[in-house]
Amino acid sequence: MNEKDALVIYELKKAMILLSNGKYYEISRIEGCSEDFSEIIAHFNIISNNLKELYHFATALAAGNLNAESPKKSNHLAAGLKELRSKLNHLNWQAQQVAKGDYKQQVDFMGDFSVAFNIMTEKLIEREANLKEEIEKRILIEKDLEFHAYTDYLTGVLNRRTGLLILEKEIIKSKRNRTVLSICFIDIDGLKMVNDVYSHNEGDCLIVTISGMIKDLIREVDTLSRMGGDEFLIVLPDCDYDTAQNIINRIIIKMKEYNESGEKPYKLDFSYGIEEIDSDRLTTIDDLIISADKKMYRNKLNKKQG
Amino acid sequence: MYKLKSKNENEEFNWTYLGNICVGRQNLGESMPVEMYRLFQFTLRNILTNEYGAEKTSELLRNAGELAGREFCKNYLDRTADFEGFISQLQNLLKKLKIGIFKIEKADMEKMEFYLIIEEDLDCSGLPITDESVCDYDEGFIAGLLNEYSGKYFIAREIDCWATGARVCRFKVNLCK
Numbered sequence: 224m225n226e227k228d229a230l231v232i233y234e235l236k237k238a239m240i241l242l243s244n245g246k247y248y249e250i251s252r253i254e255g256c257s258e259d260f261s262e263i264i265a266h267f268n269i270i271s272n273n274l275k276e277l278y279h280f281a282t283a284l285a286a287g288n289l290n291a292e293s294p295k296k297s298n299h300l301a302a303g304l305k306e307l308r309s310k311l312n313h314l315n316w317q318a319q320q321v322a323k324g325d326y327k328q329q330v331d332f333m334g335d336f337s338v339a340f341n342i343m344t345e346k347l348i349e350r351e352a353n354l355k356e357e358i359e360k361r362i363l364i365e366k367d368l369e370f371h372a373y374t375d376y377l378t379g380v381l382n383r384r385t386g387l388l389i390l391e392k393e394i395i396k397s398k399r400n401r402t403v404l405s406i407c408f409i410d411i412d413g414l415k416m417v418n419d420v421y422s423h424n425e426g427d428c429l430i431v432t433i434s435g436m437i438k439d440l441i442r443e444v445d446t447l448s449r450m451g452g453d454e455f456l457i458v459l460p461d462c463d464y465d466t467a468q469n470i471i472n473r474i475i476i477k478m479k480e481y482n483e484s485g486e487k488p489y490k491l492d493f494s495y496g497i498e499e500i501d502s503d504r505l506t507t508i509d510d511l512i513i514s515a516d517k518k519m520y521r522n523k524l525n526k527k528q529g
Numbered sequence: 530m531y532k533l534k535s536k537n538e539n540e541e542f543n544w545t546y547l548g549n550i551c552v553g554r555q556n557l558g559e560s561m562p563v564e565m566y567r568l569f570q571f572t573l574r575n576i577l578t579n580e581y582g583a584e585k586t587s588e589l590l591r592n593a594g595e596l597a598g599r600e601f602c603k604n605y606l607d608r609t610a611d612f613e614g615f616i617s618q619l620q621n622l623l624k625k626l627k628i629g630i631f632k633i634e635k636a637d638m639e640k641m642e643f644y645l646i647i648e649e650d651l652d653c654s655g656l657p658i659t660d661e662s663v664c665d666y667d668e669g670f671i672a673g674l675l676n677e678y679s680g681k682y683f684i685a686r687e688i689d690c691w692a693t694g695a696r697v698c699r700f701k702v703n704l705c706k
Contacts, residue, residue, distance in 0.1 A: 299658055299694035306696035309646045309689075312634035325613055331630065332648075 227256035231264060238267065247275040273298045280304055289315060326351070375449040377427060378434040386448020386456050390508055393460050397500060404460055404500040405467040408515035409437070410523065411453035412492040421489070433491055436481070440474045456512070464499040471495055494523035542596060544604045563627075563651060570652070570666070587665040594666035598673020608678050612638070615678055623647075634699070641681070641704035645671065650698045653691040662690040664698050671700055681705075
């Protein structure tokens with residue numbers, strides 16, 4: 224060993240102390256040292272550089288920078304970290320897939336992290352299913368509430384409140400557009416007798432049958448609502464008296480056919496009153512109903528006397 | 530009839546030529562150690578390299594891998610699945626068949642550029658470091674899978690290998706324009 228070799232050892236010792244304190248140090252070539260010691264310097268510098276690369280790479284990964292420059296291929300010390308980076312990149316991709324709604328993503332062979340991730344995706348699937356079920360239930364409840372808010376429970380036609388609201392709207396529309404509007408007030412005949420003789424269930428059946436016939440034969444733009452008990456109101460937009468009468472006649476014919484079939488031990492019948500609304504005259508809903516009701520009553524009387 | 534030892538210019542290889550292994554190996558079953566698989570492949574590679582050179586051998590292995598990838602896709606995978614579904618099937622199957630643990634690092638669907646990894650790869654995991662990428666067959670296999678699935682033409686190149694000191698095989702896959 225010559226003087227220069229001793230210098231190499233000194234430099235090595237210095238460098239190793241610095242390295243152990245986290246400081247990277249490259250030993251410069253020392254002229255005159257033996258070949259073996261030259262090689263030692265060269266390899267030490269490689270290891271030192273590799274460690275420096277490793278440190279920077281690990282720091283970048285720790286900061287979440289998965290696009291950090293990779294250590295050189297010849298830096299075999301970095302293999303584990305490169306593998307880790309690949310796995311993190313894949314996890315990143317998986318997280319993106321989960322965010323898009325693919326809850327089938329599973330992480331394998333990563334110990335506790337696999338367990339945690341896979342439980343998370345299972346819970347997401349469960350939660351989504353529960354949420355869907357909850358939403359479907361609420362939709363059904365809402366539909367049910369809506370139905371009951373607007374609909375007569377027995378017949379399925381609109382209830383009184385909704386019928387009158389629609390009438391109010393149609394009156395405004397007909398005045399604005401100067402179109403004709405009619406209403407028809409209907410009172411089922413003989414309901415009390417059917418209730419008394421055949422039972423209230425049969426009475427309900429009568430109400431449902433007649434309202435069903437009316438519903439089938441009015442136009443699509445017309446609305447049928449149950450005012451209460453055995454009374455119904457039809458609102459007929461863009462419809463004059465004669466047209467309304469034709470519609471009622473169709474219903475009466477249908478009823479006659481039904482009666483002739485002998486399906487029931489009693490006859491289906493109703494009395495009615497049609498009122499055509501004059502858009503030039505100020506009319507309230509109450510006035511209309513009263514007027515139609517009077518006509519209905521007259522119709523009932525005429526039938527009794529007839 | 531496809532003959533293993535004839536030049537089959539007009540007859541394309543297909544899966545049925547692998548025969549019925551269940552029938553043929555009723556006692557020993559369908560599995561075999563990776564060590565034996567490597568023995569067969571590496572000795573074949575060795576002779577081919579001696580005969581035709583390293584580059585030609587890599588090309589031949591790549592082409593064979595591409596053919597295998599296409600057949601694998603036709604036989605095992607649902608080509609009508611969307612991309613995520615296809616990848617999911619592939620991952621599960623490669624794991625089940627113990628070919629490797631397949632993962633996506635990055636997928637750029639616009640550029641059709643992907644970075645894929647295979648952990649515990651059949652060909653190289655556990656090899657000593659020789660500073661060479663050795664997974665030519667896998668490059669072809671991956672390209673073959675994607676080519677058959679998409680109807681397009683991809684090239685896969687290994688950028689990290691166990692034999693280069695990485696602990697996973699990383700592949701860059703590009704669409705050929």
